[in-house]
Amino acid sequence: MATSWPKKRRLIGTKIQRLDGPVKATGKAKYSYDINRPGMLHAVLLRCPHAHAKIKSLDAADAEKMPGVKAIYAIKKAGEELYWAGEEILGLAADTEEHALDAVRAVKIEYEVLPHIVKEEDALKEDRKTVSPVGGKRDNVLAAKDAADDAFDKGMTDAAVKVEGSYGVPVVCHQCLESHGLVAEWGEDGGLTVWASTQAVWGTAVELARYFAGKYKIDLPAEKVKCITHYMGGGFGSKFGPDIQGLVAAELARTAKAPVKLMLDRASEIVAGGNRPSAYGKVRIGATKDGKITAYEVDCYGTPGVGVTDTVTFNALPYVYPIAYKRKHTRIRTNAAMQRAMRAPNHPQNCTLTEFILDDLAAKLGMDPLQLRLKNLPQNDAEKAKIAPHSLDALKNTIYTREIEIAAALSKWKEKWHPPGKTDGVVKHGIGMALHTWGGQASPQSNECTVTIHADGSVVARTSTQDLGTGQRTVTALVTAEILGLEPGQITLEFGESTFGASTGSGGSTTIPSQSPATLRAATAARDDLFAKVAPKLDAKPEDLIVGVEGKILDKAKNKPWTWKEICARLDKEQAKGTGFWNYGESIKPDNRDVSSSGVGGVQIAEVLVDTETGVVRCTRIVAVQDCGMVVNPLTCESQVAGGVIMGLNYALFEERIMDRATGRMVNPDMEFYKLGGIEDMPQIVVHLHDMPERGVIGVGEPPVISTHAAIGNAIFNAIGARVGQTPFTPERVLAALAAKGGKR
Amino acid sequence: MSDTQGRTPLEAALSRRDFLRTTGAAAAATAALAETPAAFAEAAPANLSVKGMGPQPIKLTLDVNDASVTTAVEPRVTLLDALRNYLDVTGCKRVCDRGTCGACTVMVDGKPIYSCTMLAVEAEGKKIKTAESLIDGGKLDAVPAAFVKYDAQQCGFCTPGFVVAMRAAFDKNPRATPAEIEEALSGNICRCGTYQQMRDAIAELCNKQKKGG
């Protein structure tokens, strides 16, 4: 059966307030951190203070005797090696948090401290092989990947103008305000319930079931593990699965036969709760005199901590623009926590390694960088248009060109842009731009939704998916209400519990393009079931019943309107029910085209004021133009975009994980030296949603974060005529760039 | 990295909580001193005779959201932890636990306070209000109502702290300008990035206040 959105939409595309707004704003919403169960114990983790060490001995006997201690779980034992400062060694649960904290200090551990490397450049100087073995090897510097396309050599040789530069972004931390963690409680029936702060409600339950069934050879089917996440305080890619603290909390709860709460403290959250890998690179670019780019070369490196993954999206360098390339990427393993996916993983890095040099090139060509971009945009792909006319590939040129025009108009680019560094005064104004792209299609795995209509007219929409603050809960109600002719507030939500059906983790901006169509199908099926069940009692044919205006159900044949309550009352003792599922496979079936799709662009323009005496950068205005197919709820969608921009501004001006070479520890695992902007640091943010309903629903959580720092970096270049190549753009770096440029300011 | 938020968790001979516990031996006295810092030098010797508290739990009666509630906590327990862990009042959130982020903001006798920086024993006899007090039956206070209207929250974890800080700022000066409200919020941090929407909420609230009186 073909699925499609209603042609006329009453609610979709209108601003609907968050249904959970009041409970969240008044502190009544219960997050995992807020769950207090009867008899609950508090757990803490003991972490390694060294960046690389072997445990010589571990003695928890004294700790066990401390007041209130109920359970200890050793994660590591004597003889084992630890590879980063902050690595988990042992978990301990006590009756009060105070007792748990006292007791963990009584654990005696002797370490043999081993050499470490925490800075990328140190590893490049000397590979001391300080990390965990992978394939038997402890190399810090992994073999580089490289690739080049055939047209590269000629493109570079023929280029009339060549520019090169060094650019980079450091490791930054997710810094979720609700830390990672959960409450774990085993039931009398042998089942496990967790209230977890997670982006993957269903997946967390499945993983816990698998882990404990396997480890203890117990009968623990997935249905007996329940993960509850009604509210969660931010994830940004760092909160999938039970994680080590989830396993430890459940172990402690099992031993103590009591519920256990284990939420990371702030320092642990920052050090262990997730980080985005760094990327630093040398870039070279060649172009014709009139600004057609002919070749792009990058040689970059970055660290995924003790992980092994790429720190850039290798196959998308250069980013956005199709240019003959030569690329090289080196992964550097350091003694620091493994990177985790962070809001559009690796795209901000790619954007850095592409968008900065474009403006440096434009300056050399004496060109407006906006014109340079227009000139080098990808073309619409006519072949792809035949298969999927609304895909990004089919429309790239059209979408980017339009978005650049809109952004230019909203930012008054024409009036405000000036050649780099060509303004007078101490405080200099600059304007800069950058582009980005992202996927945002439905998830490959299934997402389910069930809608039930009761005889009293009440409607329940049920799904296990999570609302990270994206507004997904409201969207589920909105879509259900749209189909049934009701208001979102009339829909009761059963939401965020793993037993409510399958759903995928909220990663890759896949939630709304997976969940909205599943809800559409469930609500449509429930409506049809309702009409089939009540039609005979109304002396009508099911196909004559339609949802009319103002929530009335209309019998077309008799032109008779019924109220929703009157209709539902005819259900009597029955219910009407519909289920729906959606995934990537469904989304690409020809019949279902344009219900959800994939691929977005996005353009951002930033303005800054740079004080050339102090080096302080103030960002004054950002225009963000973003497409995401059909905008379901513009209110929460704009919030997502503005939120992404603000995170990107934090990357640009404030955020950096700073590692201490001597101790191998992070020196700013807090919120005063790992700085995030407050309200007074914020520019005016103008969000323009480039609504394209004909494309269907596409996710938007990630793309808006990608290019902000690059737009700000280019605005700084425009202001001072000198490149500050590394984020964050601190006063020190700005002054250094000015000094390097020399001459008069 | 452990509880202490210290850089050397295992080696720390004295954690912040130990510190609070020992100095908290005269917690009430310290609180009194805080109000008259100039008198500190002279007052200190006299106060040494004050009877110490703890380390065992102390019975405590707090006035939280107009209700008198009783619990027992060790003297080192912060107001934040007493509210969250002992009284199940969880609108105040624990994020940084060291006076940087504002998520734990509550009103103490009408003033916005980081509840992670105050000991529970210091809060006895004071009127404590949390975000939960800003909804009465179904009626939302104007500040959270504006947050809802303009979508000035995403995950919402920082929101109760912002809401309380903003409520306190308007209580202090009902004619406050947007810039003054922003200043009053400068001790709060939001990771999701809800500041633009917050500004919309502030604009409306400032306008209303202007018109209203």
Ligand code: FES
């Ligand atoms: S938790 Fe109190 S200020 Fe951050």
Ligand code: FES
């Ligand atoms: S709304 Fe998530 S931290 Fe502010």
